[in-house]
Amino acid sequence: MIPALVQLFSTGPGANRTRTGAGMFDLTIAGRLVLPGGVIADGWLAIADGKIAAIGEGTAPDATEAVAHPGAWILPGAIDGQTHAGSQIGFAGIGPTTAAACIGGVTTIVDMPYDDPDPITTGDLLAQKVTAIGELAHSNVALYGTVPVTPDPADIAALVAGGVCAFKISSFEAHPHRFPRIGSGAVLALFEALRDTGLPVGIHNEDQEVVRATEAAFRAAGRTRPEDHSPSRPPVAEMSATATFLELGAAQGGHAHIVHISIPEGFDLVAEHRARGERATAEMCLHYLLFDAAEDMPRLGAKMKVNPPIRAGLRDALWEVIETGRANFVSSDHSAWGLERKSSDNIFEVAAGMPGLETLLPGFFTEALRRTGDGDAAARLAAALLSEGPADFFGLSTKGRLAPGADADLAILAPEPFTYDCKANPDGPGWSAYDGMTFSVRPAATYVGGQLAYDGRAVTGLTAGTFARRTA
Incomplete structure (x- = not known):
């Protein structure tokens, strides 16, 4: 359990997406939240203006868009x-x-x-x-x-x-x-x-x-x-x-x-x-x-x-x-x-x-x-x-953790075994020493600054990345 104060007021394939058109947040994502202090199995995080605005468990608050990844781990990117x-x-x-x-x-x-x-x-x-x-x-x-x-x-x-x-x-x-x-x-x-x-x-x-x-x-x-x-x-x-x-x-x-x-x-x-x-x-x-x-x-x-x-x-x-x-x-x-x-x-x-x-x-x-x-x-x-x-x-003080106020850079890992195929990336070099390895989890989605950069099948094409200066 996390404190109610933090829950409420802190500043791809397999996903269930809902557009509500309402709410104080741009996006909520639900799944197994991987926090510095542990894992919340039934967790959610809310995103506003590219930042994590709130973290909680149970029912997520209203947002313009809601995404659920049942059973998947939501990690800091x-x-x-x-x-x-x-x-x-x-x-x-x-x-x-x-x-x-x-x-x-x-x-x-x-x-x-x-x-x-x-x-x-x-x-x-x-x-x-x-x-x-x-x-x-x-x-x-x-x-x-x-x-x-x-x-x-x-x-x-x-x-x-x-x-x-x-x-x-x-x-x-x-x-x-x-x-x-x-x-x-x-x-x-x-x-x-x-x-x-x-x-x-x-x-x-x-x-x-x-x-x-x-x-x-x-x-x-x-x-x-x-x-x-x-x-x-x-x-x-x-x-x-x-x-x-x-x-x-x-x-x-x-x-x-x-x-x-x-x-x-x-x-x-x-x-x-x-x-x-x-x-x-x-x-x-x-x-x-x-x-x-x-x-x-x-x-x-x-x-x-x-x-x-x-x-x-x-x-x-x-x-x-x-x-x-x-x-x-x-x-x-x-x-x-x-x-x-x-x-x-x-x-x-x-x-x-x-x-x-x-x-x-x-x-x-x-x-x-x-x-x-x-x-x-x-x-x-x-x-x-x-x-x-x-x-x-590297002194990237707004990255690396799921916490209110942090950048909404997220990796969603689905508990689905998959065999890595290096040729699946059309812009890759076409070879890898890891080619053919079977992994126990599959990257199901990647968010950069709260924007979907990879949907589990392909890179979305957004050039959402920024220069990350040392801040600490």
Whole structure:
């Protein structure tokens, strides 16, 4: 039960829709409400002017439109804290990427800064991307900024003023201009420039010297199969880069964040720094929780290539990281490359990354349900790690929770098993490592700012997304 004061006065397929033409609210939605304090089985929420205006249980109040999803979970829309919308086709990628987000119940993406042709290193480039969001986005978009190898404090300040929610750098060079390696001196300068802002700095955490030396040895030995990818980037490359970065952040009193860790020891290292009173956080990616290199790489090959790599035999240990609260949130690291970039017989010649926006929420929920045996517990865990956690981390204070006054960004999950078909999205890349997986829940509808963005069959076409500035 929730307090009557909150009930009354706080500021697709399977759905039953009613238009009444009356009421103080624009829309009410009924179902199993997933709140921070628990689940209301017979709940409703009322929406006005794009915000959640009231929450209650039992009979919903009058509204212009009423929607009921009997038995379905109503969650705060997922916030995917790691996507690459513009890394292949520039700002034009915002459209299809945010459409994929809506299909998966993701209402906000946090997009990486490594756009083609130029990374987001200046206030002018940020403004151009924000304009593109306003024209193309179906979901909300928050943004990372980044720096070149020699950071300019004025550019950093302009990005902060422009509303970026975090900065991202790499200890490994994937591209000399778009995705360069940022040396330790530049990292210290970035942390110093951000000292009074509270903004986190995230890092792609692989030691370049270790990886390049090991890969060269593998190439020389003719070990270029998909199964050789993971051992060619050994755990010490992650641990070395992670430890160095955490110490650099600590030296400047900065917030050091690891954007993906493939081994439990990496999360332990972050926890040790946090126990010392430092601002240190860590993020899990869904593919580490669902795939195993020994089991899945032989059948999926290059489709499963990501960096840092998916390891063998660590899935249960990484789920223990989730269950013990050592990961701040879970993301997809969505990269929708064309399949032609995965076609070489040499694993070192194909692009790293995989699509993941459409599968983040149903995939996480499915495995959480298998492990807990409780649908409400799985829903609460999904809300905590896919909505609340990233909202807190990125300072998106009006998102991530079902609460009066919050943005009406919602994901409806119907308790209906479905088999994921990556080709069902006409604007997707046409392939996915998750293709053919059966999930225990189906995204039945997605609302962005109170507007129906996905009806369970298709994206509605509304470009309802907005630029989500850091507000906390």
